Amino acid sequence: MTGPHPNLTPSVIFGLGFLYLILFCMNVAWTVRSYKKDGEVHLPSLLGGGHAPFALWWGLYSALLSMVTFAHFTGSGNPDQFLISLPDFIKAPIDALVADPRLFFGITLLIFIGIIVFRRRLATPTAGWILLNAALLFLILSMTDYDFRQIVGKPDNVPIVAMLFIVGFFTWLYFNRANENDERAAKGLPPKESENNEKILVWPDLVYSELICMIALTAFLFFWGVCLQAPLEEPASSVKTPNPSKAPWYFLGLQEMLVYYDPWLAGVVFPSVILGGLMALPYIDFNKKGNGYYTFNERKFAVSVFLFGFLPLWVGMIILGTFLRGPNWNTFGIYEFWDVHKLEALNNINLSEYFWGGFGMALPTNPLIREVPGIMLTLAYLVFMPQLLAATVFRTFAYRMGFLRYMVFSNLVLLMAALPIKMVLRWSLQLKYIVAIPEYFFNI
Amino acid sequence: MADKPSTEDILKKIRQQSAAESGAAESGAAESGAAESGAAESGAAEKPADDAPASAETSEAPAAEEKAVPSKPAAKAAPKGTADILASIRAKGGGAGVAESGASADAPADKPKPVAAPKGTDSILASIRSQGTKAGDTGAGDAPKAPVAKKAAAAVPAGDLPPVSEMLQQMKAGKQSGVTAKPAPAKPQLRIPTKPAKAAAQPETRRNFLVAMIATPFALAWALLGTISGVWLLAIARFMFPNVLVEPPSRFKIGPASDYPPESVSTKWTAARGVWIVHTTQYNGKDLIYALLSVCTHLGCTPSWLEGEQKFKCPCHGSGFYKNGINFEGPAPRPLERVGLSVAADGMLEVDKSVKFQEEKGQWEDSKSFVDAALV
Numbered sequence: 001m002t003g004p005h006p007n008l009t010p011s012v013i014f015g016l017g018f019l020y021l022i023l024f025c026m027n028v029a030w031t032v033r034s035y036k037k038d039g040e041v042h043l044p045s046l047l048g049g050g051h052a053p054f055a056l057w058w059g060l061y062s063a064l065l066s067m068v069t070f071a072h073f074t075g076s077g078n079p080d081q082f083l084i085s086l087p088d089f090i091k092a093p094i095d096a097l098v099a100d101p102r103l104f105f106g107i108t109l110l111i112f113i114g115i116i117v118f119r120r121r122l123a124t125p126t127a128g129w130i131l132l133n134a135a136l137l138f139l140i141l142s143m144t145d146y147d148f149r150q151i152v153g154k155p156d157n158v159p160i161v162a163m164l165f166i167v168g169f170f171t172w173l174y175f176n177r178a179n180e181n182d183e184r185a186a187k188g189l190p191p192k193e194s195e196n197n198e199k200i201l202v203w204p205d206l207v208y209s210e211l212i213c214m215i216a217l218t219a220f221l222f223f224w225g226v227c228l229q230a231p232l233e234e235p236a237s238s239v240k241t242p243n244p245s246k247a248p249w250y251f252l253g254l255q256e257m258l259v260y261y262d263p264w265l266a267g268v269v270f271p272s273v274i275l276g277g278l279m280a281l282p283y284i285d286f287n288k289k290g291n292g293y294y295t296f297n298e299r300k301f302a303v304s305v306f307l308f309g310f311l312p313l314w315v316g317m318i319i320l321g322t323f324l325r326g327p328n329w330n331t332f333g334i335y336e337f338w339d340v341h342k343l344e345a346l347n348n349i350n351l352s353e354y355f356w357g358g359f360g361m362a363l364p365t366n367p368l369i370r371e372v373p374g375i376m377l378t379l380a381y382l383v384f385m386p387q388l389l390a391a392t393v394f395r396t397f398a399y400r401m402g403f404l405r406y407m408v409f410s411n412l413v414l415l416m417a418a419l420p421i422k423m424v425l426r427w428s429l430q431l432k433y434i435v436a437i438p439e440y441f442f443n444i
Numbered sequence: 445m446a447d448k449p450s451t452e453d454i455l456k457k458i459r460q461q462s463a464a465e466s467g468a469a470e471s472g473a474a475e476s477g478a479a480e481s482g483a484a485e486s487g488a489a490e491k492p493a494d495d496a497p498a499s500a501e502t503s504e505a506p507a508a509e510e511k512a513v514p515s516k517p518a519a520k521a522a523p524k525g526t527a528d529i530l531a532s533i534r535a536k537g538g539g540a541g542v543a544e545s546g547a548s549a550d551a552p553a554d555k556p557k558p559v560a561a562p563k564g565t566d567s568i569l570a571s572i573r574s575q576g577t578k579a580g581d582t583g584a585g586d587a588p589k590a591p592v593a594k595k596a597a598a599a600v601p602a603g604d605l606p607p608v609s610e611m612l613q614q615m616k617a618g619k620q621s622g623v624t625a626k627p628a629p630a631k632p633q634l635r636i637p638t639k640p641a642k643a644a645a646q647p648e649t650r651r652n653f654l655v656a657m658i659a660t661p662f663a664l665a666w667a668l669l670g671t672i673s674g675v676w677l678l679a680i681a682r683f684m685f686p687n688v689l690v691e692p693p694s695r696f697k698i699g700p701a702s703d704y705p706p707e708s709v710s711t712k713w714t715a716a717r718g719v720w721i722v723h724t725t726q727y728n729g730k731d732l733i734y735a736l737l738s739v740c741t742h743l744g745c746t747p748s749w750l751e752g753e754q755k756f757k758c759p760c761h762g763s764g765f766y767k768n769g770i771n772f773e774g775p776a777p778r779p780l781e782r783v784g785l786s787v788a789a790d791g792m793l794e795v796d797k798s799v800k801f802q803e804e805k806g807q808w809e810d811s812k813s814f815v816d817a818a819l820v
Contacts, residue, residue, distance in 0.1 A: 239718040239738060241746040243759035259761045259775055263743050328748075329762030329774070341752050346764060346773035438741075438778035438804045 005146045005337075008079040012143070017072030019140045023133070024065040030129055031058040038126070061133075085144035086335075095333025098324055102427045104331075105420070108316040115171065115311075116304060119296065123175035131172070135165065145335045151323050155228040160249045160322050167315055171307075177294035178303075191293035243327045243340065252321030253314045259329065260422045262433070262443035270415070277412040284409045286400050309416055348432035351377070367437045374435035378444055381418075386410035458608055692717060694797040701793055701820040704733055709749050709767055714738050719783060719795055720749060720756075723817060726768040727808070734814040735785045735795045736769045742776040756780065770803070779803040782813045787820060 035055035043052050068084060075082050098104050114122075121127055139161070142148045152161055181191045200206070233242065247255040257266040289298035296303055324331050326338040355373040356363050364370045389410055390398035398406045425431040435444040698721060704710055710721040719735045736756075738746050745760035755772075756765040763774030770779045782803075784796030793815060801813035808814070 237715075239715055239746055241748075241759050243748060245745055245759045255761070258743065262775070262777060267743075328750075328757040328759055341750065343753060346762065348773055348775075432775070433777065436777060441777075443777045 006079065007144055007146050008082055008085060010076040010079060012149070013072050013076035013079060013082055016140055016143055017069055017076070019136075019143075020065055020069040020072055023136055023140070024062055024069050027058060027062040027065060027133070031055050031062055034058050034126075084141075086141045091145065091333075091335040095336050099331050099333040099336060101320065101324075101331050101423070104320060104324065105312070105316070105423065108312040108319075112308060112312050115175070116307070119175045120179055123172055123179050125176075128172045128176070131168070132165075135168070142334065147337050148334050150338075151334065155231040156246075156249065157322055158228060160318065163249075164315075164319070167311075171311070174294060175296065178296040181293055181295045182297040185295070185297065191295065193293040244325055244329055246321065246325070249318060249322055253317035256317040256321050256325075257419060260419070260426055262441075264441070265444060270419070273412065273415050277415075280408060280412070284401070284405055284412075286405075305413070305416075313416070313419060346430075348426070348430050350374075350432050350436040351434045352436060354429075354431075367439050371435045371437055374433070374444065378435055381414065382411065385414055389413075695794060697788060697792040697794050698735075699792060701733060701787075701815065701817060704793075706731065706817070707767075709751075711749050713795070714746075714749075717795070717797070718746070719797070721793075721795075722767065722769065724768055726766065727770075731817040732814040733785065733793065733817050733820075735783050737781045737783050737797075737800065739781070740776055741771065741778045741780060742774070747780075782808060784812050785815050786812060787815055791820075793820075 032055075035053055038054035040051045041054045041056075043050055071084060096103075097107065122131070139152070143152070151157060177192075181193075184191060246252065254266060254271060257270060260266070261270070285302065287299060287302065289295065290302075320331075323334055326332040326336075327340040327342070330342050330344045332338055332342070351374045352363060352370050356370070368375075386407055390406060394406070394410065397409065401409060422431075422434075425434075433443040435442065437443065696717065698713060704721050704723040706723055707725070708723050710723075713719050713721060718738045720738055721733065721735055723731075723733045725731050740747050740758040740760065740763055742758065742761055742763045745758050747756040747758040747763070747765065749755075750757050754767050756767075756769075758764070758774065758776065761775050763771060763776030765771050765776065765780050769782070771777070779802075782801040784799040784801075786794050786796065788794040796812075799812065801807035801810055
């Protein structure tokens with residue numbers, strides 16, 4: 001078992017023991033909170049029936065964690081015999097799921113839809129705590145895998161792991177607050193924010209809290225900078241590119257976009273549209289509700305569209321780029337070894353080749369004639385789709401926004417949808433470019 | 445030009461004139477015999493007497509007075525409060541008799557409404573504009589209510605003096621005629637002879653002076669800025685032509701053709717020079733040796749040659765190229781580029797990186813882009 005890439009070593013087991021210890025402490029605190037707030041539950045007859053505080057479950061779970069912690073601290077001497085690790089029969093299916101970008105994208109979409117559909121159940125404190133525990137347990141257990149440690153433990157990627165938890169927390173927070181206000185609105189009450197709006201002073205109240213936050217954050221950055229070494233590499237060379245070569249984590253969404261689109265689109269047009277579009281949102285929005293308080297029911301469309309662009313398309317692509325893209329930009333499972341020679345069939349074909357080949361004809365030599373089908377499709381998408389949408393799903397929007405605002409809005413939506421559309425086309429039809437005119441560096 | 449008067453001189457003269465006018469106004473009021481209104485008028489006239497634009501106002505006063513005296517409402521027709529005075533000043537703007545004559549015409553006729561004077565901004569503006577050419581006419585046209593109006597209109601231009609700002613404007617515009625025409629019939633003494641003289645002698649030089657005062661520093665500053673930024677631009681452009689290029693020459697020899705066996709890709713020169721030497725029959729069936737530039741056609745990363753898979757694979761976005769350089773997977777839109785390859789006089793192969801050959805443009809047919817292995 002102890003090869004060059006051992007899954008478990010004494011130091012790993014000992015370190016994971018500390019993570020379990022932290023988790024244990026967190027859950028002890030939560031048990032106390034639960035005892036004070038959660039009330040009682042009916043025990044199943046197996047446990048003798050009757051009533052018991054809900055905190056009993058958390059107490060039992062904490063006790064289990066304490067035992068696991070103890071096992072890690074005492075059993076680190078013999079990694080080969082150590083049992084608490086992720087078994088291969090769990091790793092294999094997870095790898096198979098995430099290593100395929102199609103399935104990965106499908107999963108992120110399902111999670112996104114699940115968040116919205118089950119928001120009432122998921123955005124309660126207890127559900128949030130269970131989700132946090134599940135995520136942390138998954139992370140700690142996965143750390144028993146060598147390849148997973150290599151990816152997650154890279155100094156580059158540590159902040160991304162932290163970011164995922166932060167994104168999860170703030171999404172939960174939003175839905176928690178929005179649910180509360182939506183319930184109040186259903187009862188005819190004003191939003192909670194309008195109740196507790198006593199003004200406080202900038203000086204000293206706000207400035208002091210800002211000062212404390214500033215000091216704490218600076219201290220944290222110092223701590224981080226000391227603990228994790230900067231991931232510096234060899235001197236740069238124009239004839240040698242690291243493999244894989246990754247953008248900074250916040251640009252991994254753009255880098256993923258570059259796999260499907262030409263550089264001028266994915267590197268110039270789409271980023272500009274994202275920035276411009278976000279700036280245009282307040283002018284497009286005609287819904288006056290939800291101003292200054294959390295709500296979901298009053299802004300269903302706006303929140304859903306934004307979260308779709310943010311969670312599956314932006315954060316999802318960052319996860320894909322960080323944890324799943326390996327050498328040669330192939331996708332790898334999270335527990336998979338990064339094999340430089342992993343073979344993925346990616347033979348891609350342009351739309352024009354499909355089109356003229358379908359008629360059994362040779363490609364026309366004039367690039368403009370050759371790309372007629374793609375050009376027509378693109379124009380139809382950008383010119384006729386807004387009209388079609390206005391006549392069907394966006395009827396009220398088109399009416400309330402007026403022509404200009406509606407055109408801006410519908411084009412933003414269409415451009416946002418262009419990314420998943422092209423991804424799906426690439427994965428399903430091996431479609432390389434819809435319009436491919438490399439002669440003039442123009443590809444879509 | 446010895447008689448070039450300074451700005452101060454001009455202002456002094458204008459002040460003198462207005463003082464004379466206000467005196468005239470007072471005397472006019474006294475003559476009319478309407479004590480209260482006269483007092484009010486003179487008070488109004490005296491206050492702004494040393495203020496140039498006020499001269500227009502005051503000059504009007506007696507004219508109105510003369511007509512308004514007979515009836516009681518005259519007192520009301522004449523401006524009483526500051527607001528009225530201001531209103532009439534505004535209404536007169538260009539120094540027209542319109543407003544005043546309108547008021548005087550209105551007053552005796554029906555209501556003692558001092559506001560009746562300015563008929564509306566439109567009419568005022570119109571009258572001011574037309575005043576530029578003919579003051580009397582419009583005044584009469586605007587106040588046709590009573591027969592008095594005509595008299596007033598005829599009389600008004602006499603006391604009519606445009607505000608200094610307008611006079612200056614006209615002088616600048618070189619329209620002395622307008623200025624002379626207006627004040628000509630009225631308050632005569634110094635004005636008629638002096639003004640036109642000044643106006644005729646002066647505007648050119650003063651304008652030049654002003655232009656010089658204002659324009660010179662700007663022109664200097666812009667010229668300086670332009671020169672400096674031009675020099676900077678040139679200096680920056682100079683960086684495009686370095687004295688010494690710290691990079692390998694674009695032409696270099698890579699040894700005899702026998703170093704590159706058939707169906708092989710040599711990475712010998714990739715790290716140092718950024719080219720692969722490919723010897724293959726896979727492009728068009730002929731046995732060719734050529735040099736591929738190790739730059740991905742998607743975004744410019746350096747692909748790696750994977751011997752096992754017999755392909756070039758880019759680590760940035762996963763583009764893949766066959767051994768012959770043709771793109772087949774990932775986002776790269778076109779084949780890798782060839783650089784020049786030839787046989788030197790000593791029988792060695794020589795790469796020329798200063799020229800590039802793109803397959804999609806049909807440049808791979810160029811004989812400079814490959815060496816026929818059969819001939820070497």
